[in-house]
Amino acid sequence: MANMSTRKNKNRRQIIFAALCLASLAAISLAEDWNVVRPNNRPYVSFANVAQFYQFPEYTRVSRTVSLRSEHRTIRAQAGTSEISINGVRFLTHFPLLNGSNEDLISVMDVSKIIEPVLRPSRIQKAEKIETVVLDPGHGGFDNGASSRWGSEKTFTLDVALAARRELMRAGYRVEMTRATDTAVSLEERVNIANRFPRAVFVSIHFNSSSGGVGVESFALAPEGVTSNMSSEHHVSAADVARHAGNIQDEHNIALTASIHAMVLSRLAAFDRGVKHARFHVLRDVKIPAVLVEGGFISDASEGQRIATSYYRQRLGTAIAQGIQNYNAAVNYRTLGANFAVAKVNLPPHSRSISEPLGAESRDHPPSISISGGN
Numbered sequence: 001m002a003n004m005s006t007r008k009n010k011n012r013r014q015i016i017f018a019a020l021c022l023a024s025l026a027a028i029s030l031a032e033d034w035n036v037v038r039p040n041n042r043p044y045v046s047f048a049n050v051a052q053f054y055q056f057p058e059y060t061r062v063s064r065t066v067s068l069r070s071e072h073r074t075i076r077a078q079a080g081t082s083e084i085s086i087n088g089v090r091f092l093t094h095f096p097l098l099n100g101s102n103e104d105l106i107s108v109m110d111v112s113k114i115i116e117p118v119l120r121p122s123r124i125q126k127a128e129k130i131e132t133v134v135l136d137p138g139h140g141g142f143d144n145g146a147s148s149r150w151g152s153e154k155t156f157t158l159d160v161a162l163a164a165r166r167e168l169m170r171a172g173y174r175v176e177m178t179r180a181t182d183t184a185v186s187l188e189e190r191v192n193i194a195n196r197f198p199r200a201v202f203v204s205i206h207f208n209s210s211s212g213g214v215g216v217e218s219f220a221l222a223p224e225g226v227t228s229n230m231s232s233e234h235h236v237s238a239a240d241v242a243r244h245a246g247n248i249q250d251e252h253n254i255a256l257t258a259s260i261h262a263m264v265l266s267r268l269a270a271f272d273r274g275v276k277h278a279r280f281h282v283l284r285d286v287k288i289p290a291v292l293v294e295g296g297f298i299s300d301a302s303e304g305q306r307i308a309t310s311y312y313r314q315r316l317g318t319a320i321a322q323g324i325q326n327y328n329a330a331v332n333y334r335t336l337g338a339n340f341a342v343a344k345v346n347l348p349p350h351s352r353s354i355s356e357p358l359g360a361e362s363r364d365h366p367p368s369i370s371i372s373g374g375n
């Protein structure tokens with residue numbers, strides 16, 4: 001009797017084990033497949049599919065709000081809007097999130113150009129170890145940029161860049177400035193300076209001004225076919241969706257932008273206006289990973305006063321420097337150390353990288369872009 005019951009238990013355990021194996025195989029084979037649908041003739045996938053592919057154990061959908069959770073990562077989104085939150089940081093999507101028949105959908109462009117490079121920066125192709133940082137303080141000389149009773153943009157941007165330079169040089173980077181004094185430099189010249197340096201990134205620093213505006217926003221170059229979030233005179237036109245030189249490194253651009261933006265938010269506790277996309281001149285034509293940071297509104301009574309303090313500008317500069325270092329560490333995660341040459345060769349082509357689930361990569365938890373909540 002005792003024997004029989006033991007055997008029964010053993011059989012039951014074997015059956016349960018086999019069932020678990022089948023279940024996990026099924027999950028993996030599903031996760032490897034993107035189930036692409038084409039509403040409005042544009043490729044989309046469901047958030048459930050994203051959750052499976054990136055192995056988020058928790059996926060919930062409650063009245064149009066989807067939430068994907070794992071131990072270190074959270075994605076939240078709402079159908080009908082054009083933004084997603086990754087670990088509490090806002091990203092404006094390239095196309096609207098759609099409400100499918102029984103699933104909420106995100107465009108394949110947004111998965112491949114935002115979610116993938118932010119969650120798996122170590123898979124970004126042709127990422128190089130960054131040695132040089134080109135800092136671009138906006139405006140200068142006769143061009144004051146925005147002004148308010150608390151000061152002018154050109155003075156603040158230079159001060160932030162100098163703070164970032166100090167921090168980066170301390171960390172061993174070579175730092176080049178498009179201007180280090182109060183001089184006018186054309187946009188073309190800024191681009192030319194940036195394009196002189198290999199193994200480099202370009203960071204343009206600005207401040208905003210407009211009535212009612214508050215908070216920090218960071219821009220990456222809009223990918224080809226995507227409408228800009230900006231309609232100011234600084235870029236070609238909102239209708240321009242053409243490919244530009246800088247689009248060769250879309251994935252690097254968004255990873256760098258996200259990394260700096262998240263660090264700035266966490267250091268300054270500023271309002272998060274989001275990681276956005278535009279075609280500013282300096283982003284279009286720069287051939288190294290590039291970002292344009294708008295570090296707050298000098299027109300806002302309270303934010304303008306904060307920006308006018310040396311403390312705020314030091315912190316902003318330090319945060320930018322730290323964001324660059326986080327980016328460098330994240331994209332080079334696989335290639336640093338003794339296996340540099342081997343790892344470089346083994347990087348999968350980008351088109352394949354979104355067809356492999358995250359967990360299959362390795363056991364040692366490669367990093368996502370280091371982002372944490374702002375406030």
Ligand SMILES: [Zn+2]
Pocket residue numbers: 138139145146153206207
């Ligand atoms: Zn500006």
